[in-house]
Amino acid sequence: MADEKTNRGAFLIQQHYCDANAAPIYGRMCGALAAGLTRDTAIGARILDWPGEPTRDALPLRLFGGLHALVLRGADDALAAVYAGAVTGEAEILPILERVLGEQEAALMPWLDGPPQTNEPGRSGALMLGLIEIARACGPKIELLEIGSSAGLNLLIDRYRFDLGGSVSGPGDAPVTITPEWKGPPAPAVPVAIVSVRGCDVNPMDATDPAVAARLAAYGWPETPARLTRVRAAIAMLAERGVDLVEADAADWIEARLAEPQAAGVTRVLMHSVVWQYLPEPVAERIRVAMQAAGAAATAERPLGWVMMEPDRALGHQVIRARSKPGDGAWVTVGTSHAHGTWIDTSGQVGYAAPGAALPEAARVKV
Structure with a gap:
């Protein structure tokens, strides 16, 4: 059964990993979404109603992969500023993310369908x-x-x-x-x-x-x-x-x-x-x-x-x-x-x- 508290908590767990691995940009994004993600978008509703085990499923990283893909193809300047570390306050990051989740639903939804494949040679x-x-x-x-x-x-x-x-x-x-x-x-x-x-x-x-x-x-x-x-x-x-x-x-x-x-x-x-x-x-x-x-x-x-x-x-x-x-x-x-x-x-x-x-x-x- 879906558990909103657990699903928000997955972003706090990921924030812990990010903080421990010198990844402040993703850490701030995790904190913003854990505190303020809403069901106002289809993406937000899907995340908050996630039926699986969100940490095991790497739910935050599924979403962040899709967001990063938008940045890499130049789809949203404000999101790019978040990814560049130019926007640092979680209160400022949240409305940018919420807007992008609504505007880019079709592009982002498929990224939630499977686990990230971070094939890292390092x-x-x-x-x-x-x-x-x-x-x-x-x-x-x-x-x-x-x-x-x-x-x-x-x-x-x-x-x-x-x-x-x-x-x-x-x-x-x-x-x-x-x-x-x-x-x-x-x-x-x-x-x-x-x-x-x-x-x-x-x-x-x-x-x-x-x-x-x-x-x-x-x-x-x-x-x-x-x-x-x-x-x-x-x-x-x-x-x-x-x-x-x-x-x-x-x-x-x-x-x-x-x-x-x-x-x-x-x-x-x-x-x-x-x-x-x-x-x-x-x-x-x-x-x-x-x-x-x-x-x-x-x-x-x-x-x-x-x-x-x-x-x-x-x-x-x-x-x-x-x-x-x-x-x-x-x-x-x-x-x-x-x-x-x-x-x-x-x-x-x-x-x-x-x-x-x-x-x-x-x-x-x-x-």
């Missing part, structure tokens, strides 16, 4: 940190399986160059170098040799399609224009040489991949970032069961790994974790990250799990 830095932990435990060779691959930009992880706190790896001539702001000790100098990369998505996107590229650009946050440059460079890499990305249910696909023969001396690794919250619980449970069974059968010659970058609501940041089998299979927290990989923290400062420590139960994603 997240590969956090994922690589997790893969380094797998390589440390199991050896350098990795067969990589990603679920929720969206347009496949993180399937280029073997072609990106990385500078993780001064620990540099990847092709020297890579068109994209992932260089997050680093807090804490650098990534361990452990070699990672990715021998294959495959991915699936329930609704994969062809980023080389100009319309899709524009949609991906709209999901970028206005505070970080450098992301747009990086996304476009990654799309150019895809155009030059594609990736192995298929349309599939995540559980169906993982079950099938885990049933395939595994090469000796290669660790098979499941990887995902900001995906788990979107999985229907029956799908998530099937993946847990499949990974548990595969882990029980793993050997030192054919290990199994799992790497994730998923949000923790209490921190407002992403937690980077890894686990491997054989062994005790315990989750290891290797760091925390900005939602888009802008920074990575391995310092173990207050509010963060220390590198190598198990994540406290209260902060865990259920996997």
Whole structure:
């Protein structure tokens, strides 16, 4: 049943994430809509009467993607001023947003129909940190399986160059170098040799399609224009040489991949970032069961790994974790990250799990 208080609260939760991730423009927009959104527009009514779980559904980011698309095509000067950070008062922002919701109903309504696909190459830095932990435990060779691959930009992880706190790896001539702001000790100098990369998505996107590229650009946050440059460079890499990305249910696909023969001396690794919250619980449970069974059968010659970058609501940041089998299979927290990989923290400062420590139960994603 729709719950207006919960639906408004989703914007306050998103505001918390925005404030924690240096995104004041979206933070102010969230605050304005949480306090003052009305049913005077069809968009407003749909949001306030949202029948699902609005935070899990990323409802605010669905709307903001549509609004950003309007800005990027020059459709509304006042909205562009909000997105440029020139209008800072929530009381001034609200009437602009309310007007745009009414005037641009036809353009905005479809953006509410599906979750955002923020296919951010910067997240590969956090994922690589997790893969380094797998390589440390199991050896350098990795067969990589990603679920929720969206347009496949993180399937280029073997072609990106990385500078993780001064620990540099990847092709020297890579068109994209992932260089997050680093807090804490650098990534361990452990070699990672990715021998294959495959991915699936329930609704994969062809980023080389100009319309899709524009949609991906709209999901970028206005505070970080450098992301747009990086996304476009990654799309150019895809155009030059594609990736192995298929349309599939995540559980169906993982079950099938885990049933395939595994090469000796290669660790098979499941990887995902900001995906788990979107999985229907029956799908998530099937993946847990499949990974548990595969882990029980793993050997030192054919290990199994799992790497994730998923949000923790209490921190407002992403937690980077890894686990491997054989062994005790315990989750290891290797760091925390900005939602888009802008920074990575391995310092173990207050509010963060220390590198190598198990994540406290209260902060865990259920996997």
